[in-house]
Amino acid sequence: MSEQTENFIPYVRDTYSEEEMKVRSQSFYEFMDKRRTVREFSDKPVPREVIDHIIMTASTAPSGAHKQPWTFCVVSNPEVKKKIREAAEAEEEVNYNGRMSDEWLKDLEPFATNEHKPFLEIAPYLIVVFKRVFETEEEHKKKNNYYVNESVGLAGGFLLAAIHHAGLVALTHTPSPMNFLSNLLDRPANERAFLLIPVGYPADNPTVPDLTRKGKEDVIVYYD
């Protein structure tokens, strides 16, 4: 065996017939198509084990040179949630009153968002996804991570799919700027906040905007 393959192991996977693949791919699509961003949460507790499973699913995402350049901070402490809400609302207040363009504000109208973020205190868990822009193994010695945004974006997608699969809901929240999260959660200098994701059960009878998704003719271009 060549040197390169010495530390390779057999890849084991589940296999399906073409017919099974068609059924599985369609039913997974239909399942994922039911995912919606929800802004109204219940405060009903969620078992921590579920959160662990969801995050470990996110952490199976591919990453540049398998550096897994992510840290998931899970906030359930009411005082910390309150501080996060206050800091996010302070930033959003500025966003909605001058920092966002008129076009941007118009584009957001269908979602009825505003600077008030009660979900940051109501949802039982806030998952704060941090990207790790580098690693420090020894003092003053930086080790590179690669394709950090792509890698953490993929992990975020896996996270949302796992939340949906567990039967919970999430809101992909990107208060900006987000550096207040590093301070409030006392994160090290190599980490930058990437996404803030409240997770939990939806409130009773939640509503979501009446959206449609692009069809396959709009998102797929085949080159046969």
Ligand code: IYR
């Ligand atoms: N960060 C703001 C504004 C906002 C921006 C986009 I683009 C959205 O899809 C939704 C909201 C907020 O969280 O309200």
